[in-house]
Amino acid sequence: MVMADEVNNNPFNISGVTALFQVFDMPQSLNFYRDILGFKVIMSSGEGDDVDWVLMRLNDTELMLNTAYEKPNRPQSPDSLRNDWHNDVSLYFGCPDTDDLYAYLIKKGLKIKKPEITGYGWKALSLHDPDGYRLCFHWPLQNA
Numbered sequence: 554m555v556m557a558d559e560v561n562n563n564p565f566n567i568s569g570v571t572a573l574f575q576v577f578d579m580p581q582s583l584n585f586y587r588d589i590l591g592f593k594v595i596m597s598s599g600e601g602d603d604v605d606w607v608l609m610r611l612n613d614t615e616l617m618l619n620t621a622y623e624k625p626n627r628p629q630s631p632d633s634l635r636n637d638w639h640n641d642v643s644l645y646f647g648c649p650d651t652d653d654l655y656a657y658l659i660k661k662g663l664k665i666k667k668p669e670i671t672g673y674g675w676k677a678l679s680l681h682d683p684d685g686y687r688l689c690f691h692w693p694l695q696n697a
Contacts, residue, residue, distance in 0.1 A: 648690035
């Protein structure tokens with residue numbers, strides 16, 4: 554795979570990017586991202602798990618979660634039409650140990666498929682979070 558040289562013609566100091574996911578059930582999402590995947594809550598809109606917003610970090614990766622509904626307006630169950638659009642969103646994480654991650658997640662009770670070799674020469678473990686957002690943990694085969 555050919556990788557482009559890093560060229561920055563921008564005079565501004567811009568670094569990093571953080572995704573924001575709208576989630577239906579914050580405690581359930583925190584259980585997934587914090588308790589299973591290992592993200593740490595860096596900032597939060599309140600105390601405990603039943604909050605409206607969090608900023609999380611795992612190594613050099615940040616992710617924000619925000620409740621999709623304010624508590625008085627939250628429906629009893631997620632809107633399936635809204636969640637269908639979540640499958641259009643994918644986050645790709647660099648992960649050289651996809652087989653170890655797979656074994657760990659299976660032990661945590663997740664029902665997921667084994668890592669696969671992609672058409673672009675990477676080993677990838679794909680899964681969905683509780684809200685249907687796609688997460689892919691992958692690494693180039695020549696570097697594995």
